[in-house]
């Protein structure tokens with residue numbers, strides 16, 4: 001999808017929050033949006049998610065299958081957590097038992113199953129946030145937008161959300177997020193958007209790497225996705241530099257050959 005010369009202001013006399021912003025997003029890409037308080041990150045994410053129209057410019061090829069966790073979840077709806085998820089699941093095209101099963105699975109996964117039949121306004125902030133996250137993961141999407149979705153979640157729910165994002169990326173979704181933790185999803189982040197004074201500066205995030213030392217055969221290793229360099233050290237010792245995001249796959253490749261022995265991963 002593409003944002004073309006986007007401008008946004010709230011009201012005809014309001015200051016321009018975003019000015020002439022053009023950005024491109026590709027499938028499977030994880031983008032982190034950064035900037036100070038009030039710089040316009042949430043405004044940008046709402047436009048990317050299709051939740052808010054820009055004042056100027058156009059959004060091209062906005063995926064129909066998309067989900068969004070807003071910074072502030074509308075927790076005052078007079079529904080139980082379960083009913084809310086069922087309702088949204090049907091809107092997303094899930095049918096019959098699938099919607100019930102998926103809602104139950106997500107509430108369980110994020111540790112909110114025991115609150116499934118409580119009304120949303122009665123839920124604690126963290127549990128409400130778990131429901132907000134669960135609604136975004138109800139069905140497969142091509143675009144996932146997360147505005148501080150980790151805030152308020154307990155440690156295990158935060159880890160589950162990290163895993164869920166990695167799964168979405170694996171399936172080819174584009175994910176755009178804002179989070180306070182500078183290390184959040186660092187190994188997967190492909191680009192950063194710096195939002196400042198109405199503009200957005202894009203930079204590629206350098207992919208972190210791992211060095212795998214093993215003893216065995218390096219045949220075919222250069223062709224494995226994520227492998228950046230293969231160096232021989234002595235007769236059978238090999239050092240492989242891989243993008244961290246691919247290191248598990250490279251290790252699996254190496255261990256398929258019983259003669260290979262992994263010495264270290266750093």
Ligand SMILES: Nc1ncnc2c1ncn2[C@@H]1O[C@H](COP(=O)(O)OP(=O)(O)OP(=O)(O)O)[C@@H](O)[C@H]1O
Pocket residue numbers: 010017035036037038039040041042043044071
């Ligand atoms: N609905 C609105 N009506 C009027 N002004 C708004 C509205 N939403 C945001 N703004 C203004 O737009 C500017 C950018 O706000 P936005 O919430 O996008 O920033 P942010 O970078 O996400 O901030 P924070 O880090 O504090 O969440 C701010 O000056 C804010 O007051």
